[in-house]
Amino acid sequence: MSETRILTLVGSLRAGSINRQLAEAAVQTAPEGVDISIYEGLAEIPFYNEDLDVPGSVPAQVEALRTAVDGVDAVLLLTPEYNGTLPAVLKNAIDWASRPYGAGAIKGKPVAVVSASISPNAAAWAHGDTVKAVGVAGGVVVESATAQFATIGERFGQTHPSQDAEALTQLGAVVHQLVTAATAQVNA
Template sequence: MSQTRILALVGSLRAASINRQLAEAAAQTAPSGVEVSIYEGLGDIPFYNEDLDVEGQVPAAATALRAAIADADALLLFVPEYNGTIPAALKNVIDWASRPYGVGAIKGKPTAVISASISANAAKWAHGDTVKALGVAGAAVVEDATVHFGGVGQRFAEATPSQDAETIAELAGAIRELVTGIAQVAA
């Protein structure tokens, strides 16, 4: 069997963000036969503008994103909550990946959403908005692969996500569910 490729997209552009650390832990947790790679460069992608989305004129960063999403078997989004909703960088990814309309790279792509924030709400508002945007864009959201991490400032004050056994178990479970979702979408 070939390697299952999961592309992780981190909504926080900050290098040391908890969401980035969760993505790194997920990559380390992937079982044999599954590769989780973190997409770099979300901050380099211009805001979606239909005037830029013209054959031969699409910005290189957007073209690279679309190709990476198309090449992945599934997507794993790590979503912080900015002012009660999805971060602009991640919404921008969804916008670029949903085009051209009806046949964008995200169409039918099995996708899971992991949310994390300092609040006890665990970025559930951002999660809901992300799932809504993904659904409208045509992604196949795998709700069983959802994990919410709340109070991350306290939870990971002493140890990073990759050092927390409960976090590792939750991320491993999400990846297993996402892989199951890949098989279900393919069937």
């Protein structure tokens, strides 16, 4: 059996982001035969603009993102909640990965969404908006591959999520479900 490759996109650019830490913890839950990588460079990708999205004009940062998404079996998105929705950087990555329309790198790709917020609602609005954006973009949202973390400032303020057994269990379940979906798609 070949290795299952998962690309993780983190919707927070902050150096000390707990969403980033959750992504790092998810990497640790990868079983043998599963490679999870965290994409670097979302901050350098320009906002989606059809004037830039033409052959010969697509920015190199966008080509790199599209190549990365195209080259994996599944995508794991981690989103905080900014003003009641997903952050622009994550939405922008989804937009670029969805193009060209009907044939974008994310089309048909299994996608899991994990959300985390300092609020008690666990970024539920951002989670829902991310699921919606991915579905419209052509990704296949794996509904069973989901986790939502609330009050993360208190929960992970002094401890990295990789040291939280419950968080690792939840993230491990997300990874397992995403791998199952990716494997089923490859074997279909």
